[in-house]
Amino acid sequence: MRSILLAASAALVLLPSVAAAQSMNAEVFHKRATALMKKGPLALFSRGEIKALMAEGQAAGLKARDQRLAAVKAGGQGRYCPPPGPQSMNSDEFMKRLAAIPPAERARINMTEATTRVLASKFPCKA
Numbered sequence: 001m002r003s004i005l006l007a008a009s010a011a012l013v014l015l016p017s018v019a020a021a022q023s024m025n026a027e028v029f030h031k032r033a034t035a036l037m038k039k040g041p042l043a044l045f046s047r048g049e050i051k052a053l054m055a056e057g058q059a060a061g062l063k064a065r066d067q068r069l070a071a072v073k074a075g076g077q078g079r080y081c082p083p084p085g086p087q088s089m090n091s092d093e094f095m096k097r098l099a100a101i102p103p104a105e106r107a108r109i110n111m112t113e114a115t116t117r118v119l120a121s122k123f124p125c126k127a
Contacts, residue, residue: 024056026114027106030098037095060111064119067112079116081125089122097121 033053036043043050068078097118106114
């Protein structure tokens with residue numbers, strides 16, 4: 001269940017699409033995803049919650065990607081620098097990196113900023 005929920009969100013970071021409007025901050029996402037993951041196999045009965053979190057994660061990933069590409073197109077460097085080719089991050093890694101952002105900070109940032117920080121920790125840019 002974990003991998004279905006957050007791996008899909010993290011994997012879709014690199015897929016082009018129109019990003020939907022975001023409706024929750026990173027702390028709300030973290031709390032809801034953690035609660036869902038604690039359900040284990042019973043989380044399958046929470047399809048509405050899974051759908052909402054996946055949509056939020058996908059929108060955040062797409063927006064983070066678009067921001068990075070816009071910075072590169074403008075001649076700058078994005079805040080994260082993934083190597084060429086497909087990249088992936090499983091749900092455990094994503095949640096661990098999201099949890100590394102202090103709760104007070106997560107409460108002040110949206111999922112696009114949180115996803116950008118997660119990606120920057122995984123794919124730092126060389127100075």
